[in-house]
Amino acid sequence: MxxxxxxxxxxxxxxxxxxxxxxxxxxxxxxxxxxxxxxxxxxxxxxxxxxxxxxxxxxxxxxxxxxxxxxxxxxxxxxxxxxxxxxxxxxxxxxxxxxxxxxxxxxxxxxxxxxxxxEKMIAFPNNDMPGIYGAGAVQTLMNVHGIVPGQRVLMIGAGNIGLIVSYQLLQAGVEVAAIIEAAPTIGGYLVHASKIRRAGVPILTSHTIQEAYGKESVEGARICKLDENWQAIPGSEQELNVDVICLAVGxxxxxxxxxxxxxxxxxxxxxxxxxxxxxxxxxxxxxxxxxxxxxxxxxxxxxxxxxxxxxxxxxxxxxxxxxxxxxxxxxxxxxxxxxxxxxxxxxxxxxxxxxxxxxxxxxx
Ligand SMILES: Cc1cc2nc3c(=O)[nH]c(=O)nc-3n(C[C@H](O)[C@H](O)[C@H](O)COP(=O)(O)OP(=O)(O)OC[C@H]3O[C@@H](n4cnc5c(N)ncnc54)[C@H](O)[C@@H]3O)c2cc1C
Structure with missing residues (x-):
């Protein structure tokens, strides 16, 4: 001992x-x-x-x-x-x-x-599919091992971690299709959000993911807009072609x-x-x-x-x-x-x- x-x-x-x-x-x-x-x-x-x-x-x-x-x-x-x-x-x-x-x-x-x-996880259909990562895992892959997680990413969460990891993905040459955030406002610092927006990435507040889909790994995600009671607004659904879904939800x-x-x-x-x-x-x-x-x-x-x-x-x-x-x-x-x-x-x-x-x- x-x-x-x-x-x-x-x-x-x-x-x-x-x-x-x-x-x-x-x-x-x-x-x-x-x-x-x-x-x-x-x-x-x-x-x-x-x-x-x-x-x-x-x-x-x-x-x-x-x-x-x-x-x-x-x-x-x-x-x-x-x-x-x-x-x-x-x-x-x-x-x-x-x-x-x-x-x-x-x-x-x-x-x-x-x-x-x-890292926290959120529940949605197919959330265990290959191509779905926590933001910390994406950072470790890229910044410690020099490996990009994919070609086109949907980021979930507009707190500081979601904003910073999105920017680091862009720096590594990976496209960020959108950042979605269920809350009506961006949680992270404005300086990080402004850099992302200047790079042309939409930050969609009051939005959530409804489903991930793909045959063997992620090929896309369906997202939708939320009303003031956090309920999906029918007809607001959008399909995004992405091969990575990154969760930065706390x-x-x-x-x-x-x-x-x-x-x-x-x-x-x-x-x-x-x-x-x-x-x-x-x-x-x-x-x-x-x-x-x-x-x-x-x-x-x-x-x-x-x-x-x-x-x-x-x-x-x-x-x-x-x-x-x-x-x-x-x-x-x-x-x-x-x-x-x-x-x-x-x-x-x-x-x-x-x-x-x-x-x-x-x-x-
Ligand atoms: C994307 C991102 C951006 C950030 N940006 C900022 C920023 O700009 N400014 C800022 O101030 N903070 C920032 N932070 C937050 C900051 O990194 C954390 O708050 C800080 O690292 C917490 O320090 P810690 O020592 O408590 O935990 P950690 O840094 O997580 O260290 C905990 C350590 O404990 C080890 N460990 C866990 N369990 C065991 C066990 N059973 N036995 C042995 N070892 C164990 C882990 O391997 C780990 O090395 C950021 C975080 C992230 C993810």
């Missing part, structure tokens, strides 16, 4: 920032990453990030990932196991891991879960390990699904278990990094490290989170966190 002071599960922006913060306070930390590479979502983000300079706004996502990986790889207090999937967290605090086809056990003193999120926090560790969970739509109840320092109802990043509520890489730092400092502080600096670092991280969430895009998160806190108070 391997013993470690702090175990971080997930090597995305939240997990890497957590590990760097732990190590900077002189505490040993092990990162588990199920993928072969560290970086999480960042490794496939070729666009420049928004936000504040403190969270590397203006840099491209993969460049931010490289910076975070460097911060960890140059610190001797950080150990990394890549290709290592955390399978379970048990009552006695043991974490089981699958790595190189072996089943291993780790006994950490504190755990930070930073497993990110998974993410859900990847919380299986939190459920399994018996953290108290709550369904908060504003945070995109079930999330663990936690205190200001991101410690859950299971003492010594912290969360950070999309697993605690889907947001952005900027807040994931700050939450990672806050969870890392708090976990190390609880083991006696950084007694002189940790409270100040916690205060700074909390202030950064409030600033990040103060704009219109952060209001949903603020409402979600308020609901979560109210549920927590009801339990106490």
């Amino acid at each position: 391997k013993e470690v002071e702090i175990l971080v599960i997930g090597g995305g922006p939240a997990g890497l920032s957590a590990a760097a913060a732990v190590a900077n306070l002189g505490c040993d930390v092990l990162i588990l990453e199920r993928d072969g590479k560290l970086g999480g979502q960042l490794i496939k983000q070729t666009h420049k990030f928004f936000g504040s300079k403190k969270q590397y706004a203006g840099d491209r996502g993969y460049q931010i990932g490289d910076l975070l990986i460097e911060q960890c790889s140059t610190n001797s207090k950080v150990e990394v196991w890549s290709g290592a999937t955390a399978l379970g967290i048990y009552e006695d605090g043991v974490v089981t891991v699958e790595k190189d086809e072996k089943h291993l056990k780790i006994k950490p003193q504190k755990i930070i879960i930073a497993t990110g999120a998974s 993410l859900s926090p990847l919380t299986e390990l939190c459920f399994q560790a018996d953290c108290q969970m709550n369904y908060i739509p504003e945070l995109s699904g079930h999330v663990p109840l936690r205190n200001d320092y991101l410690e859950t109802t299971r003492p010594g278990l912290y969360v950070a990043g999309d697993v605690s509520g889907v947001e952005e890489a900027s807040s994931a990094m700050v939450e990672g730092r806050l969870a890392g400092v708090s976990a190390a502080y609880s083991l006696g490290y950084g007694q002189d600096v940790a409270p100040q670092l916690q205060t700074e991280a909390l202030a950064e989170l409030s600033e990040l969430r103060s704009g219109p895009a952060g209001q949903k998160t603020v409402q979600g966190l308020k609901k979560l806190m109210e549920k927590g108070e009801a339990v106490c």
Whole structure:
């Protein structure tokens, strides 16, 4: 059994920032990453990030990932196991891991879960046909492996992910027939939507998919317009010849390990699904278990990094490290989170966190 002071599960922006913060306070930390590479979502983000300079706004996502990986790889207090999937967290605090086809056990003193999120799916006839992808899969294919998914794409979802992946498809020479969005307004940033429209791609709000069709793989899709009650308007159907349908319909926090560790969970739509109840320092109802990043509520890489730092400092502080600096670092991280969430895009998160806190108070 391997013993470690702090175990971080997930090597995305939240997990890497957590590990760097732990190590900077002189505490040993092990990162588990199920993928072969560290970086999480960042490794496939070729666009420049928004936000504040403190969270590397203006840099491209993969460049931010490289910076975070460097911060960890140059610190001797950080150990990394890549290709290592955390399978379970048990009552006695043991974490089981699958790595190189072996089943291993780790006994950490504190755990930070930073497993990110998974893509949502929507129901329509033939939604399991080859040629139907999640937006994350399309990004991984194109930006990590250099493979285009097809020739002509229907994008479903006009949030930031749908808009950005559509633009990246165009950059890769793939035609985007249309972006459809069931809501009456575009959810993503106007700057992304304007770029897409300038490239001649229609963004059809109040539209949904009714069916995908094709013999062995996608050959087309039928879409239709929705009325104010989200019902299909008869006669508004259109057929689109496409060989790829890409779903960018949201993410859900990847919380299986939190459920399994018996953290108290709550369904908060504003945070995109079930999330663990936690205190200001991101410690859950299971003492010594912290969360950070999309697993605690889907947001952005900027807040994931700050939450990672806050969870890392708090976990190390609880083991006696950084007694002189940790409270100040916690205060700074909390202030950064409030600033990040103060704009219109952060209001949903603020409402979600308020609901979560109210549920927590009801339990106490
Ligand atoms: C198309 C797109 C565009 C985006 N654009 C922006 C933007 O412009 N600005 C911005 O701030 N944010 C952006 N984001 C959001 C940002 O990428 C995420 O919010 C951020 O990556 C979340 O960080 P995370 O560390 O919580 O999760 P992730 O980056 O998802 O990392 C989680 C890691 O945990 C690993 N993992 C999961 N389960 C296990 C397990 N059981 N064992 C071991 N490892 C595990 C995963 O393999 C993954 O590497 C974008 C996202 C997408 C998809």
